[in-house]
Amino acid sequence: MKFLCVPCDSPMKLQSVGPPERGSLSVVYSCPECGYEMAMLTNAYETQVVQSLGVRIGAEVEADASSTTGGRCPFPAMIPGNEQQQPGDAGEPIPVRWTAAAEARLANIPAFVRPMARTGIERFARDRGALEVDEKILDAARDFFGM
């Protein structure tokens, strides 16, 4: 989808992605010629269809992502820099830390299966008396499962 400023006959540029609210995204575009601004407000179905493509809206734009990282954000994959899991739920077993290097490797796992993979690796670490997942633990898991 593209937007055209009719008076200027100029393509509009994406400015910001507003915080998601009840299934709707507010995506603001402006005309580089006259500065006119408009917002595209998606309904939940439109939002979901785009999300289902596995793409991000506003990938090049530093959207106000920090305001969208609340616990119930339904668009975690769509807002740049917002792929991290939320902190562990209450009642979880002993927390396991992740080193930055191990966390970086975890990011290679598709976002959808990442939480399950994280849980499994933490269980693997705990079973071996480790409270930190580092690259050694990841390598040990690879060896253990004959990978």
Next chain:
Amino acid sequence: MKRYHDIVGDGGSKILEQVAEQRTRITDGLAGVRHLVAVGSGKGGVGKSTLTLHLAGALRARGLRIAILDADFNGPSQARMAGVQEALFVPGSHKVSLPRTKDGIAVFSMGSVIPESEALEFESAAHGESHTWRATREFALLGEILGSFEWGALDLLMFDLPPGAERTVQYADFFGPFDSAQGKPRVSFLLVTIPSQVARGVVARSVAALSKGPNRLLGYVENMSGYYCRDCNAIKPLFVSSEIPRLGIPCLGTVPFDPELARHCDGGMPLADLGETPVRRALDHVAQQLLESLI
């Protein structure tokens, strides 16, 4: 006034470029794979998953490098049958390692990370309207899996497709009709049926749907073609059907039903443990036919 194609880019999000990047990741991820074979049917319950796993086992026994991608995300069965139900997805420095069976077949199955007591769920803003987006989301996930996991150098990557004639065609569309580098269709289809008119009728629809595009249909396998009675060491009829619709594609073989094979599947035991039986010989024959049809 400018029209859509007069404007370069989409003003910021680069959605099309992101989709193109996804495709590139898939192509790069599969660069070392010689053959992609999708095992489908259209009909459910005909033994696609069982045949996929045991054909993979028979090919592996020939020394080939094999992986299975259980594309039935909603009803994954390969994790249990291949004995990788408790395996982890472990990230490497670039790609994610795949669990392997005892005989060295790499397996991706949602069943490794989602317990059988749970259904596959996607977060959604459009609550209660999954028919509008679910298939798109599942194919996007398939793309992520193909691009993220370490397929490496393989002779065959076998896809265990979900049921549904339309899904079979969607897979053909997803991979694209033609691999310009190899000069042939990117993915080849092997269909599975059983000797009943109902199943044959549904599979015939899949054949018709796939034949509309430039898809490569290797042939079909008739599964549950009689059952193997261990007591009398003979194949006995399982279905009585006089007029079975013809499929118009090569038959790569018939495989009898064997309760012992079903027990092996439930227990995640490899084909090699089955012993020398008519069923194992039948699977071996189909594997050989499959290999020859790929050349």
